[in-house]
Amino acid sequence: MTLSAVRPGLRRLLWGRGVSALGDGLWFTIWALYFTRVLRLPAPTVGLAMALAGGAGLALAVPIGALADRHGPRGVLITVTLVRAAAMAGYLVVHGTVAFLVVTVLFTAPANGATAARTAMVAGLVGGDAERVRTLAGQRVAQHVGYALGAGLGALVLSADRPAGYLAAIGGDAAGFLVLAAVTATVPAVAPVARSRTARVRPVLRDRPYLAVVGTTAGLSLCWAMLSTGLPLWVSRSGRLPLALSGAVVVISSVGIALLQVPASRLARGVGASARTAVRSGVALAASCVLLATTGAGPVPVAATVVVVAALFHVAGELGFVAASWGLSITLMPEDARGAYQGASEAATATVQMFAPAVFTLALTGLGAAGWLLVAVVFLGCSAPLPALARWAQRTRPEPRHTI
Structure with missing residues (x-):
């Protein structure tokens, strides 16, 4: 597969990453106040959820990457993105500490593995290490532009400080993940590279x-x-x-x-x-x-x-x-x-x-x-x-x- 053949797909992935990052920037700007002011969760509960999600993310990064090797990174990345979209939407209806912990772990824990799968997909589509790094750099630029725009929207939500604004922001972030999943599905598939269940972990x-x-x-x-x-x-x-x-x-x-x-x-x-x-x-x-x-x-x-x-x-x-x-x-x-x-x-x-x-x-x-x-x-x-x-x-x- 030549670079010219996959370049359109990579461009779509770049735009999809930018849209998703816009939602991320919006979310990272508002999540603390949403949890404490709208959901009225105590700070220790929020801290516990983040700690559990962080620990699960560390444990899942390599296994998710290995799944990308065995089954192809595109399908794994789409699946993880959809899981995170559903988890983000779950914040709209979550009630109670246990449900909050589950949703937070489902949203946060797969993030590192998703990045690994995305990098593996770029490496599978692009030949040559220098071109791979250049492609990832372009993805990071799109990500930061999206973050900046999302943070600006988040500032508007914080200035209004209304529950409806927070809920709209969460819905927008979930929609961003859906856009990323849909765009990723249009990128050329990368063939699996590992067959054994444990050989690559x-x-x-x-x-x-x-x-x-x-x-x-x-x-x-x-x-x-x-x-x-x-x-x-x-x-x-x-x-x-x-x-x-x-x-x-x-x-x-x-x-x-x-x-x-x-x-x-x-x-x-x-x-x-x-x-x-x-x-x-x-x-x-x-x-x-x-x-x-x-x-x-x-x-x-x-x-x-x-x-x-x-x-x-x-x-x-x-x-x-x-x-x-x-x-x-x-x-x-x-x-x-x-x-x-x-x-x-x-x-x-x-x-x-x-x-x-x-x-x-x-x-x-x-x-x-x-x-x-x-x-x-x-x-x-x-x-x-x-x-x-x-x-x-x-x-x-x-x-x-x-x-x-």
């Missing part, structure tokens, strides 16, 4: 070099909580920096990703280039942390300017991390276990994301400016070993596809 769990690479790379995903948790907490606790700075940084990040993620994918052509890009990403993210550590004192205009400069370093670091993560996880995976290996990569990132908000909360509230320096050390510690780990992983591949 166990090897990835025993592939220590690959797990070391994707696990270490996943540490750089702390950059996401840096924007969602660390910076807003730092700005609000400072008592001097304008609260709008956090929003401005998010805008800078979104625009930067939309404009530069596809060009940044060129930095991940091969294992060696991807590993070096990850190192540079860690340095950029560490520099961003160091700059933010200096904004606790001094003139406010100067501190605000430093925050903006730190945001630019953060954008550079995030772009590099995402490209390197794709480049390493895709280039090092076996072609006959794409879904299972991408599931392992997604599980590694999800594990970091489970603890990331706590990392920034504890570091910044307990250590102040020194907390930023501690996180900078973490970024450097996660990126520095990657060239050596990547060489180790590459040596253990049955047929190395690139040289470092």
Whole structure:
């Protein structure tokens, strides 16, 4: 199957992902208030549901990826998307703690596996690792544009703060998943690559070099909580920096990703280039942390300017991390276990994301400016070993596809 033959399907998948991401951005903006103000659920119940869903997501990522290998990623992705659509619609009628827990797990738990199946589908449709990474970069751009538009709609829902608005938003998100499922059905099918029931689950769990690479790379995903948790907490606790700075940084990040993620994918052509890009990403993210550590004192205009400069370093670091993560996880995976290996990569990132908000909360509230320096050390510690780990992983591949 040539790239020209599948390109129309990939374009449709890109638009479908953008529509679905619009619903995601809308949902992520309103869910906390919907649960606590409309459903009137106590915060511990919401926290328990999220913890259970997160744990289930970690457990399901590799099995869902393995299902994509055995039965083809398109059918698995459509099924998971429909399950998530039904679960989202379930929030419209859910009553009681048990029902809420079930719906939340059904909605959240398959998300990592869906990403793994989608990546496996792209890898099956697109030949060549560089073109695969470029295609995934385009998908991420569409995703972020959708998120931004959805967040804007979510802000309108929050400003109205009416139950009808929340319910309409949930219905819209469920419809977005249905659109994505319908669009995915029009994409050319990828043939299954694994036949044995267990043959493609166990090897990835025993592939220590690959797990070391994707696990270490996943540490750089702390950059996401840096924007969602660390910076807003730092700005609000400072008592001097304008609260709008956090929003401005998010805008800078979104625009930067939309404009530069596809060009940044060129930095991940091969294992060696991807590993070096990850190192540079860690340095950029560490520099961003160091700059933010200096904004606790001094003139406010100067501190605000430093925050903006730190945001630019953060954008550079995030772009590099995402490209390197794709480049390493895709280039090092076996072609006959794409879904299972991408599931392992997604599980590694999800594990970091489970603890990331706590990392920034504890570091910044307990250590102040020194907390930023501690996180900078973490970024450097996660990126520095990657060239050596990547060489180790590459040596253990049955047929190395690139040289470092």
